[in-house]
Amino acid sequence: MTDTAVCIPVFTRVKKVSDLFNSVEREGLEKVYIADDGEMTDEKRDLYSRDFDFELEVFDLEYDAGVGEKRRILAERPDEDYLLFVDSDMEVPSNYELLERQLEARPDIGFLGGMYLEKDRLYTVASDLFIEDNVLYRDIREVKEMETVAGSPLVEFDFLPQVGLLRKECAEDYNWDGEYTIMREHIDFFVGHWEHTDWTIALSPSVFFPHYPGGDQEFMSNRHSERKFEESDEYFCEKWGVKEFKKGNALWVDTYQPIENMGKLEHFAEICRNHGPIEAIQRTISFLYRKMG
Structure with missing residues (x-):
């Protein structure tokens, strides 16, 4: 049996986390890690103290430590070989094991993502990276080649959503940067592998992550903080020595x-x-x- 654990970064949205836990039990996964940098409320304590069919380990972080720090810890501390990253407003895909089989078949792949499945939308933000005139672009500029791996489609990209199966060895070569509170931690992770490692990044378009976006006022104000975004963008550009970061066609399928x-x-x-x-x-x-x- 493949050694896989579920990793969930949490701020608020406790009801959504509870629903996610139900999907973990439904799919029979045995270990869940939570990195929580929100207020440790009574509602959270009640949820985290319940008896589940899986083992739960919670990393209680400093308030607003940031998404980069949560993901860094979730990729670093577990012992499992494969880490299934799922956002708190999602569910575990019913066919998540396909990601395991494809990673087994392709040992060069470090991170294998899936598609977002929402109430009225199926899409992904998978794309490639380019540098022109000291500007970093995330874009799709060519017809992507689709191959069959473990009996299902697979497409290589430079950039993916942050939900999918991570090979722990991949994060040992380049992990999320804990300096980012919100926003640029996402692109930073994939730029790091694009620039510094040989790991392949790929999408498995047959795997759908059910997604229920939204949150309370505390979550939304934190998620869309202009100040935090500006700080993250400045840090990102200085770190990678680029003038700015621009998005082109960010949607391979929508x-x-x-x-x-x-x-x-x-x-x-x-x-x-x-x-x-x-x-x-x-x-x-x-x-x-x-x-x-």
């Missing part, structure tokens, strides 16, 4: 994009029902490639 030409979202759902999600994704990708010329 069911919102083909709607105006394909019709309603129900068309995508109908393909899923009749032919399965992989076929639906492949048809959407083929459509986008044709649209891109």
Whole structure:
């Protein structure tokens, strides 16, 4: 059996964490790590003290230690070989084991991500990195090659969502930077591997992470703090010696994009029902490639 643990960075959103725990139990995973830098409320203490079918270990951090520090600790302290990173507003995918099988088949892959599945949207922010005139770009500029690994599609990228299966060895070569409170810790992790390691980063488009975004006022004000963003951006640019960071086409697949030409979202759902999600994704990708010329 593959040695996999679930890693969850937490600030608030306790009800969402409880729902995530239910999905962990449903999928039979045996170990969960929490890095919590929010206020340790009675509601949290009650949740963390319950009896679960899995072992729970909580790292209670200084208030607002930051997303970078939470992820750094979650990648550093566990002993397991594989770490399934899931945000607190998500659930464990029902086919997460496909990520394990694909990592086993491709020992060069350090991080393998999946797709976001929301109420009315299926998408990913997977993209590649480029430097031009001392500006770092995150963009998609070519048709991506899809291969089959462990019987399912896989596509290599430079940048992915931060939800997926991390090979612990990968984080030992370059980990999240604890200096970031919010924002740029995400791009920093993947730039670090792009610049300094040989690990492959890849997406498994057959794996859907159910996503229920949103949060209370404390969470949202922290998540969208202009001051924290400016501090993170300044630190990031100085660290990597770039003038600025820009986003181009950040969406490799998004069911919102083909709607105006394909019709309603129900068309995508109908393909899923009749032919399965992989076929639906492949048809959407083929459509986008044709649209891109």
